[in-house]
Amino acid sequence: MASARLPASRRHARALATLVAGVASLLLVACGGGGTQVDDRSLSQGDWTWNLPLSMPLPxxxxxxxxxRAKVELGRFLFHDRRLSGNGLQSCGDCHLQRLAFTDGRRTAIGSTGDRHPRNAQGLANVAWNATLTWANPALTDLEQQMLVPLFGTHPVEMGLTNANLPTVLQRLRDEPRYPAMFxxxxPGEADPWTIGHVIRAMASFQRSLVSIDSRYDRWQRGEATLTAVELRGLNLFNSERAECFHCxxxxNFNDQVVHAGTTQARTPFHNTGLYNVDGLGAYPADSLGLITMSAVASDMGKFRAPSLRNVAVTAPYAHDGSVATLEDVLDNYAAGGRFISAGQPHAGDGRLNPYKSDLIPVIQLDAQDKADIVAFLRTLTDDAFLSNPDHANPFDPAASAP
Incomplete structure (x- = not known):
């Protein structure tokens, strides 16, 4: 079953590896209720300070x-600047909207030329702590490397940069009156800072600054807020063996792929959650095969990274392909031990019987109140200050970035 689908996927994986290896040379040119205390800590990197609680390790x-600070501010501008795309029509921020925790509200993202991406746009809150940076590629482990894919990728086209149009794109940036001083x-001290490598380094710095740690749940942990009885029941269920949520x-950061300044060896698990079983033998849709695309290991069919749940209430729709509409639907699928798609619907099959499904996705006995309690808890993870922080905002025309 898996081997019949694999050749096209492996060709895509090779193309991705070629893209990363080929464009990386550009970077080389440029690089020459608990009452938790809050601790202001610095990595001793110029004038940048990480303001983090003691429970959150340095990235x-x-x-x-x-x-x-200068690099982060430049990165904010570039992240939201549509002139950085090949055709000048789309910015990184158009698929990562601040008010939606840097997702886009669509089922799957749409690139600058109209290509539809097979993946749901991931949120960027606390992205600096992610051990891997896409849904199912364990090789992409730092933001500088990962950024080559949306900038230069061709299957699908996202930002649409090419070696041919890159000089034009960089000239557009030179023509922005604010950029010379910002670059x-x-x-500082660079004879020619106008390189794509510097652009990438600035945007990576901006993304690392996207720290979300002030939700009502966080304030409750610091003794600054309260949770309702319903929310507390949801929290207890979430962290129980009965509901199983906390395993992934x-x-x-409410995920299971975390890396930080003290990490010596990162764990990078991927999971098949029984979302599909299109042939009765475990297959996922052709554009959503998962980790098998990179590993060529049959048992990796349908495995994807578990995303962080921070701000999850504003990041619908859910799953790697945006095929789960609401948090309630997410809970229904997990409680059932996978998703059943009836005959006649796209990708019909019984995901509950997928032979590659994770052992962490059994049938779970949750009644309607249990599910409502868990959803109520998940809504406490929304960080309103993060969603409106002017340090992260679009400095151009925010209204133009609506989906």
Whole structure:
């Protein structure tokens, strides 16, 4: 079953590897209720300070791209600048809207030329702590490397940069009156800071600054807020063996792939949640095969990274392909031990019987009140300050970025 679908997927994986290896040379040119205390800590990187609670470890930051306020601010502008796309019509921020925790509200993302991406746009809250950075590619482990894919990728086209149009794109940036001083401040002493490598380093720095740690749940942990009885029941269920949620959504970032400054060996698990079983033998849709695309291991069919649940109430729709509409639907699928899609519907099959489904997705005995309690708890993870922080905002025309 898996081998019949694999050749096209492996060709795509090789193309992705070629893209990363080929464009990486551009970077080399440029790089030359608990009452938790709050602790202001610094990585001693220029003027940048990480303001984090003691429960949140310092992030891993590459030595080749230390944080600075000037670099983060330049990165914010570039992240939201549509002139950075090949045709000048789309910015990174158009698929990652701040008010939606840097998702886009669509089932799957749409690139600058109209190509529809097979994946749901992931949120960027606390992305600096993610061990891997896409739904199912364990090789993409740092933001600088990962950014080559949306910028230069061709299947699908996202930002649409090519070697041919890159000089034009960089000239557009040179023509922005605010950028010369900003590039000079972000990369002092550089004879020519106008390179795609510097652009990528600035945007990676901005993304690392997207820290979400002030939800009502966080304030409750610090003794600054209360949770209702319903929310507390949901929290207790979430962390129980009965509901099983905490196995894949654990720790300060509510996921199971975390890396930080002190990490010596990162765990990078991927999971098949029984979302599909299109042939009765475990297959997923051709554009959603999962980790098998990279590993060529049959048992990796349908395996994807568990996303962080921070701000999850504003990041619908859900799953790697956006095929789950609401949090309530998510809970229904998990409680059933997978998703059943009836005959006549696209990708029909009984995901509950998928032979590659994770052992962490059994049938769970949750009644309607249990599910409502868990959803109520998940809504406490919304960080309104993060969703409106002016330090992250679109400096151009925010209204133009509506989906």
């Amino acid at each position: 891993r930051v590459p030595a080749s791209n230390p944080m600075s 000079a401040a972000a990369f 959504h654990v720790g300060f």
